[in-house]
Amino acid sequence: MSGLRAHVVVDRPRFRVDVALDAAAGETVAIMGPSGAGKSTLLDALAGLVPLNGGEVAVAGRTVERVAAPRVHTPPMRRGVVLLGQDPRLFPHLSARENVAFGPRATGAPAPQARADAEAWLDRVGLGGLGSRMPRELSGGEQQRVAIARALAASPRVVLLDEPLVALDPVTASDIRGMLREQLVGVTTVAVTHDAGDAVALAGRLFVLEAGAVVQSGPVRQVLGAPASAFVASVADMNRMPGVSARGGWTDGAGRVLVSADAGSTALAAEDGIALAAVFRPGDARIGGGAGVNAWQAVVVRVEPTVAGTRLHTSAGVVDVADAAAPWSPGETVWLRIEPSRVRFVPVA
The missing domain is CATH 3.40.50.300 (P-loop containing nucleotide triphosphate hydrolases)
Structure with a gap:
């Protein structure tokens, strides 16, 4: 009962x-x-x-x-x-x-x-x-x-x-x-x-x-x-980037293109144009590299010291780095990247 x-x-x-x-x-x-x-x-x-x-x-x-x-x-x-x-x-x-x-x-x-x-x-x-x-x-x-x-x-x-x-x-x-x-x-x-x-x-x-x-x-x-909204992503300490499915991957209005190695990812089976969010943990993103799939430019908004190092809040995602003396400053442009195995695509609420 x-x-x-x-x-x-x-x-x-x-x-x-x-x-x-x-x-x-x-x-x-x-x-x-x-x-x-x-x-x-x-x-x-x-x-x-x-x-x-x-x-x-x-x-x-x-x-x-x-x-x-x-x-x-x-x-x-x-x-x-x-x-x-x-x-x-x-x-x-x-x-x-x-x-x-x-x-x-x-x-x-x-x-x-x-x-x-x-x-x-x-x-x-x-x-x-x-x-x-x-x-x-x-x-x-x-x-x-x-x-x-x-x-x-x-x-x-x-x-x-x-x-x-x-x-x-x-x-x-x-x-x-x-x-x-x-x-x-x-x-x-x-x-x-x-x-x-x-x-x-x-x-x-x-x-x-x-x-x-x-x-x-x-x-x-x-x-x-698998946060379906910005609120769930915030409490789960996840990055969430809204976009749409495209050719078995994901893209957004800024032209960023991501692919995922997650075999269960919704985007891999979705037709093009389905609303999806790319989600990943701040500790799984990396700074460096250049243009390409799973890489994008962002502007540093805030640099926050943490117990484990430094958290960079950017215009397109949050990144955790182990360096307590991170050399980046607000207003600086950086390249972010994420390995396909570290990103998932989930439906948008």
């Missing part, structure tokens, strides 16, 4: 959110998209905090929201869905233990049992022995751990994560990401994130939203490895 099946239609001031989403029981799916794409609106609608203008939501096989007759609207607290956001939103007047015990007690669990279960959950999220502390006595990372324990202690059928790690430092975020991966096993989860690392670590499938619609979906690594 499906853990979550939804078609969410919500009218917003600038566009309509119209998203079909599914997650099998126990599966984690990730949602990515630029700011304003409708990600938080989607989660709020699934949680029952925003009314639908169309569609329906089913949790564990039970319809909890439907616009068409017979209309169904289940209050948020009765859906079996919990929403965890960037702000832990702990009850400031309750201890960590009582915050976690709140959900079970609200559903009728005896206070001693609820508190015992809360202590067990605090131990599972790495806060054993801190149950008596008040939220103000906890760090931001510890507060987020309490919020996660509180959400899971309520035995939800679906957990919605709205970028709960975004406000944490990298080390704390990494620790909590690992804890989430362990604690969410068997729990149907929808995780909104801006971080490709979160998507890879937590989810099996990825849905990409832009302007309220799904523009790409599939296994996480497959989507990130």
